[in-house]
Amino acid sequence: MTFSIHVEVRLRPGIADPQGATIERALPTLGFDGVSGVSVGKSIRFEVEGTDEASVRAQVDDLCDRFLTNPVIEEAVVTIEQLEQATS
């Protein structure tokens, strides 16, 4: 089975996010008032072959921990979706 993976890499709370802060400060100059909590992260997508969602999730969590994020400053939010089987 093929699973579609989406990893959102976010900065941990308290970690400096100058891009988010700059965007938030710029918005009022365009007339967008009342926007707060802007944060900038990364979005990483890929596909994984596996037998079931639980084992795929374990593998992706490990991959995020060891490579896609630096756990000192970042955290990952993983979304897994099973791709539809091709029917002949």
Place this chain on the structure above:
Amino acid sequence: MSVRVGVLVFPGSNCEQDVVWAVEHLGAQAELLWHGDGSVSGVDAVVVPGGFAHGDYLRPGAIARFSPVMEAVTEFARGGGPVVGICNGFQVLTEAGLLPGALQKNAGLKFLCAPAVLEVVTTRSVLTGDATVGQRLSVPVNHFEGNYTCDDRTLASLRDDDCIVLRYVDNPNGSVDDIAGICNREGNVVGLMPHPERAVDELLGSADGRVLLGSLLSAAGTSVTA
């Protein structure tokens, strides 16, 4: 025989020639070590220079740790060999797990390029062996992600184990505990954000980096004769 310092070159490194020049200016030999080679060629010390190794893709230093040379550097460090990471080199060493913590974006939200006054905190590292505790040094910084951070437990052990090497006198980037440089427990692996190689001659505005790189050469010389 004079001390041989290996300077790593990744795609995107851009301070390696400055380090070579500084090392030679101080009377030692320097040679460039390509990241794709799995050896440190028997050098007496290794410097991981500044720049943007592998374009800082994913995160600064994140890809560099997969370069073949890093395995050789890790082995060299485990054997007690002196290793210093400067700026992006510091980021590479934290990502490679040779030093704890991480470098986040500067608290002031700005890229910083200015002289910084540092205070020597310990002389037991390979970068500060010839300095004195409390000595103040003017060395330039040049970074966007130089804000050192780590969890409370790591910070406590850095303090308890005398692993904080240099502190900023006037913290420019928000680093926890004013940390400008740290070392591992053994003192042979050091990472710092300021660039001592850009402060080795009065013509450059400061020669205060000499005592730091000079200490490294002394440490490398000791490990040669040992």
